[in-house]
Amino acid sequence: MEINPILQNVLAPPVLFFLIGAISIFFKSDLEIPAPLPKLFSLYLLLAIGFKGGIEIQKSGFTDQVLPTLGAAIMMSLIIPLIGFFILRYKFDVFNSAAIAAAYGSISAVTFISAESFLEGQSIDFDGFMVGALALMESPAIIVGLLLVKFAAPNNRPNSRKMHLSSILHESLLNGSVYLLLSSLIVGFLTAFSNPAAISKMEPFTGQLFYGAECFFLLDMGIVAAQRLPRLKNAGSYLIGFAIFMPLFNAFIGVFVAKLLSLGPGNALLFVVLCASASYLAVPAAMRMTVPEARSSYYISTTLGLTFPFNIVLGIPIYMSLVNKIIPLSPL
Amino acid sequence: MEINPILQNVLAPPVLFFLIGAISIFFKSDLEIPAPLPKLFSLYLLLAIGFKGGIEIQKSGFTDQVLPTLGAAIMMSLIIPLIGFFILRYKFDVFNSAAIAAAYGSISAVTFISAESFLEGQSIDFDGFMVGALALMESPAIIVGLLLVKFAAPNNRPNSRKMHLSSILHESLLNGSVYLLLSSLIVGFLTAFSNPAAISKMEPFTGQLFYGAECFFLLDMGIVAAQRLPRLKNAGSYLIGFAIFMPLFNAFIGVFVAKLLSLGPGNALLFVVLCASASYLAVPAAMRMTVPEARSSYYISTTLGLTFPFNIVLGIPIYMSLVNKIIPLSPL
Amino acid sequence: MEINPILQNVLAPPVLFFLIGAISIFFKSDLEIPAPLPKLFSLYLLLAIGFKGGIEIQKSGFTDQVLPTLGAAIMMSLIIPLIGFFILRYKFDVFNSAAIAAAYGSISAVTFISAESFLEGQSIDFDGFMVGALALMESPAIIVGLLLVKFAAPNNRPNSRKMHLSSILHESLLNGSVYLLLSSLIVGFLTAFSNPAAISKMEPFTGQLFYGAECFFLLDMGIVAAQRLPRLKNAGSYLIGFAIFMPLFNAFIGVFVAKLLSLGPGNALLFVVLCASASYLAVPAAMRMTVPEARSSYYISTTLGLTFPFNIVLGIPIYMSLVNKIIPLSPL
């Protein structure tokens, strides 16, 4: 009974394509998805997630559950980086600790849609407004990470690089993937509001194509993740442990917050997955620019090489059983 | 009443995505759609427009209205460059005047499909054969532009670059985007004629996907247009004024020609938009090769940085109200 | 009656787009599909063919006809390179003979899907398990080619390049396109088995989009093939003759094997097309790495510049009439 949902998750096309991507690296196949094709799919997924999410939010309106959930999501993305920072400071300097912690406070959109696919496969309902939580959790973690650098870093950073609040906000809100997700969400919202006929015209692109494009992107993610994995050796066992422990820990906090919010099992899983997932798009891009002292191989290899595959393959079904245990099914 | 259609146009997904592309530049977001992804969408749109247009032309046949409309379209694309040339010669040399004028005589396929989307949003009918007009208006303007250079240019052009009629025809008919549009049109026509079952097999690709792909491409166009805008400063106010005045002027002529042709409001709008739009694909590519004396930043920054956004955002609804005023609605 | 199916084949969109690609080169149009866009479509087609094939195989199960057909397919891809090798050895050294022969023993997936499109156009049934034959015919030909080099090559190859069985298997099974096709087939099989609901979620991507993507890719193939054609001049008339004779010869053997297998006309055509087509993906990539002594312009220009267009435009209808003559229609 415990192994069943894991197997069922592994046998879904997105996860299978992720695995064949990863396996291709272990077998040294020369399968390659050359740049910028992965970027095409990543842009597409962000645009489609945002657009569909905006429509759903407009449709459902701001019901009782929406605002508390969004507030809790923001809170989690502020707290998790702080916890992570203190755990990491045992072994790493301020720069690396802040950068890695920020990544774990932020989210991975592809992990989120994998969880949605998992729920659809299990015929469990969830609400479109959870995409709002996704969109709102990206920036706060970046802000916390940069503030940690600003206040905890030694004073000898070059003068010209003093971080001003404006540049912190710029990096956290105008980062390419944050911007595309947020603005597509607004486009979806406005469209649903003023131009509902256009929704069905977008549907083949943002809706029907989505699952296949997700599979194609995950094929590439499998390749990239498997290429990253060996680099973790240099990172040491503390970081490797962190990359598995942290998502589990965050999921554990997340499930209790979800219970407090009285989320249904579908929304609860998505909430937990947002807490447990780590960013490999927005945060690394922002950190590379603003905290070059941190080693990008640390925060990328952990999030992409370990946490992401863990969540996709094992994490989601584990979190689901966690949700089922902690949150009793309310009668309809 | 006048502001309503403009707002409605602005709130359609293609225009919204155009705007968020442009805004990303103003806010210095690092959102980027790397080459050659925009080329993918531009090739796709030309192929799909041509293919669907060819089918429509085959279906509708060459009715009374078709040939006069196509003839008038060709005529407009011969006359507009001449008018533009004389307006521009006040301030620019022969090379720049001819190149810019040719761009305004030719058309922008994306402006055309934005007008189609606008009409669909307003539930106004239009005919598929208008794509024929689109296809036929690209080349004549290039020919006029090159002939103007051939005959009006000073005699000191390097000998080896004397323009022969054959090379003028080559540039105007075999330019990549002209060729793809025309030949896809022929493929569509032949398919509808000999193989109608294949139409529905193409439909998901050329039909259903179209609107979403248009949005994605317009996101990129917003980025490119906003990057181009500041360069207009160097071009001077005369050219900036030209980039707004010329489409309005051409639209004004266009609407009277449309009236003479007794086009319905949908076809009339498309005709007017063809007159008012300026080319940033075929003409610049041709001029870059054959008239290197002209500064490409002039003819690209005007068409792409000003005329294109103007048409997409404000022009189309303005032209629609122009059409509604000048062309009285005939009873059904 | 003989010319009719050829004309009908030529007037199908995929072939028409192939032709306009080729014509663009003859007319020196600057139409270009820049890298890596063709790779996107080639990856997509392999993934979609494999996925759909895996589903079909799972659905149909291993009926009476399946195993003998797959066995015969493997046998053909072992025998054809041997025959080809002896024909080529009259004029070429061991390296070139083995490389070219391997290409003709292997298959072209795009020729295969063109044949499927042809059958659909003619409303002739065929079975999904034929994709299994496609997948199984790629590797054996590579193995035979490399074994020919291993045993027939002069002894003076550099030591470090001695071909071990392991590296032969690696090149033949883990080549990017072989791997993607085979693993997508497995994904399709597992999905149909454990997760049938996911099939319809993939359908818009792998199914509906397929025909249009095929057309787009064939547009590029037309460009590439026409660019390759002139290079055949250097290859000499023996090789040019081989590139036309060999597919016809292989088709001829293939049709009798298909008769022995009692395949229906649809499956028979696909079987014949697999025999007659030559690889321009997996085999050249493998040979380039393992037999650099062979001139890649030989094995690519023949397969891509001549055999592929021949099969697409003329071959398929010719093979169909061959099938219809040799294999009498069994009563339903």
Added chain:
Amino acid sequence: MKRLDLIFSERELDAIINTLEKANVPGYTVMKHATGRGPERVVTEDMEFTGLGSNAHVIVFCEQELIDQMRDNIKADLSYYGGVAYISEATPL
């Protein structure tokens, strides 16, 4: 004339180009999508989709004095974000 080769993360491109423009170099060429390994960081094309970008390779043909003028600014950029700069001889055709 000299040839200046600059290789650094694409994300620095705007800063470097600003420096070049301010020094009024006669021109420059930018090649994006370069990958590589420097003493500290590894960059591969595979990560491009993450927005990390890959490297840019900038070539400038110009006089030595222009290079001297830009030296400090370029070095500051490169020392912060990483990257390398080398000068060699070049003669116009």
Added chain:
Amino acid sequence: MKRLDLIFSERELDAIINTLEKANVPGYTVMKHATGRGPERVVTEDMEFTGLGSNAHVIVFCEQELIDQMRDNIKADLSYYGGVAYISEATPL
């Protein structure tokens, strides 16, 4: 041996390659998708979809005498369409 660096609009590529082939250079390398700024024109990758193309960077390793042979043809092409050409020293490994 010399190294010849040519940078110019992709649209000229055929003409330049013709010149190289006619001079029987031992080989050449072409890198497309280069962007940059020259004294007159600005080229960015963003415009690639318009068919304007970006720049090509061509490297030729060859003897000085071959360069002398091609000089006039290359200069003619570059002076018409724009682009730059520089020579430097290079030794085979």
Added chain:
Amino acid sequence: MKRLDLIFSERELDAIINTLEKANVPGYTVMKHATGRGPERVVTEDMEFTGLGSNAHVIVFCEQELIDQMRDNIKADLSYYGGVAYISEATPL
């Protein structure tokens, strides 16, 4: 300091990078998607989708002695698969 330019088929990239890493070069830059013509083979970007790949252009700035160390390995790779290698002078900025 020296500048080493290596141009060869992308398929050899792993082998060459192994050689560079083993010699502990201070860094290197890789530009893929290069095309060109050598004395034997023609490579065009159009063939990239076949998996044949195009060429890679690798630039290494390093000391002469490192080059001497790697010479034999690099030459062996290039002589088997094709490709060229040239050395020129370069001074750090």
